[in-house]
Amino acid sequence: MNPAITQDMKRTWDTFNVFLDSSLPSLDELYSLPRWACVAAATRCARRVQPFIVSPHNSIISEARLNNSELAILASEKMARTAGRSDRDLLRLAVNLSFAAVTGGDSIHKSGGRLHQMIELARAFQSNQEDAAVTATLAAAECAWLTCIAESGKQVHPFLVSFIPLCSTEICTAELSRGLSKLDQIDLLMLQAPIGRAIGDDLDFLIQMTKRCSWNDNSPVDVGLFPDLWPKGIPSRVPHIQIPSIDTELEQRRFSELSKSSTGCSLLFIVLLALLVFPFAVLCMT
Numbered sequence: 001m002n003p004a005i006t007q008d009m010k011r012t013w014d015t016f017n018v019f020l021d022s023s024l025p026s027l028d029e030l031y032s033l034p035r036w037a038c039v040a041a042a043t044r045c046a047r048r049v050q051p052f053i054v055s056p057h058n059s060i061i062s063e064a065r066l067n068n069s070e071l072a073i074l075a076s077e078k079m080a081r082t083a084g085r086s087d088r089d090l091l092r093l094a095v096n097l098s099f100a101a102v103t104g105g106d107s108i109h110k111s112g113g114r115l116h117q118m119i120e121l122a123r124a125f126q127s128n129q130e131d132a133a134v135t136a137t138l139a140a141a142e143c144a145w146l147t148c149i150a151e152s153g154k155q156v157h158p159f160l161v162s163f164i165p166l167c168s169t170e171i172c173t174a175e176l177s178r179g180l181s182k183l184d185q186i187d188l189l190m191l192q193a194p195i196g197r198a199i200g201d202d203l204d205f206l207i208q209m210t211k212r213c214s215w216n217d218n219s220p221v222d223v224g225l226f227p228d229l230w231p232k233g234i235p236s237r238v239p240h241i242q243i244p245s246i247d248t249e250l251e252q253r254r255f256s257e258l259s260k261s262s263t264g265c266s267l268l269f270i271v272l273l274a275l276l277v278f279p280f281a282v283l284c285m286t
Contacts, residue, residue, distance in 0.1 A: 002031045004155075022196025025203045030160065035150040037206045038160045039080040039143075040221040044202050046073050046143040047229055048195060051239040052136035062133065063244075065101045069140030070246050072098035076147040083220040084151045091147060098141035102126060102134060119145060153217075191237045198230060 005027045017024045033041075046069070053069055054062045075094035078086045095115070102122040119142070126138045149156045205226060209215065234240070 002028050005031065017196075022193065022200045024196070024200045025207055029207050030203065033203075033206055033210060034215050034217045034219055034221075035154075035156050036080045036083050036217070036219060036221045037210060037215060038156045039076055039147050039150050040223050040226075041199075041202050041206060042143045042146045042156075042160060043073050043076045043080065043223055044226065044229065045199065046076075046140045048198060048238075049136040049139050050243075051241045052132040053140075054133070054239060054241050061104075065133065065137045066241070067244050067246065068094075068097040068101035069137055070244050072140040072144040074246055076143050077223050079147045079151060081220055081222045083218055088151065091144065091151065095141070095144045095148060098137070098144050102138050102141055115145065115148065191235050194230065194232065194235045197232075201231065202226060 010027060013024070013027050050066070050069055050073070053065050071090075072094040075086075075091045079091060095118075099118045099122050103125040122138055122141060126134045146156050146160065206221075209225065213219070215221070230238075
């Protein structure tokens with residue numbers, strides 16, 4: 001067994017395998033996947049639960065969350081497709097917006113922009129909400145987070161282990177907490193099996209492609225290579241939504257312009273401060 005795989009991780013993985021009524025690859029096989037293959041798998045997980053973001057209770061918040069989640073997934077797909085050679089600005093924008101979409105901006109403000117604190121705050125908010133829309137939004141945010149880890153050159157496999165249950169079991173749990181009838185609960189529980197099979201199929205596909213094409217950590221992985229997201233059709237409990245059209249190039253330009261504007265304001269402030277302090281310093285010296 002890979003020395004990085006702990007007994008707790010193995011037990012957790014085995015539990016999810018049973019819970020999802022699926023045949024997931026072993027953790028050793030999972031650890032054989034290169035980083036951009038893992039990112040590609042994460043984008044697929046986020047895509048499957050994205051429809052749960054739309055809440056009938058608040059259409060304005062739902063639209064914002066859906067747009068931000070789509071940007072996070074698109075940025076991650078683009079990074080995987082180019083093996084991390086895309087512009088980092090788009091990914092940084094996606095991470096900030098997607099995590100802000102989970103908590104209404106609190107995670108950005110309280111974390112000071114530090115990614116690990118942003119994640120902790122977003123997860124704490126999600127656990128208090130018991131809301132599938134929040135959990136699905138967090139799935140897209142964590143997808144972008146995984147991409148940041150891959151982009152930095154680090155291994156992402158352990159994080160994918162925790163990402164998969166986030167994208168499936170917690171969604172089901174959140175939905176069940178809404179007081180559904182017994183019949184609806186049974187119908188919902190049947191969603192676990194197709195999610196588990198779809199995840200297993202994606203990972204098996206990536207393991208086979210890695211061997212066949214001799215992929216390594218620098219190999220690009222285009223999500224267009226995958227088969228259908230739902231090979232046997234969309235499960236009945238998954239809402240049908242209209243995926244927003246996001247112009248990533250436009251968003252990237254906006255972010256760059258905003259960054260330049262922010263830098264320009266900072267420089268102007270420094271210059272003005274220097275002009276005010278300099279005369280005072282001269283007087284003190286004389």
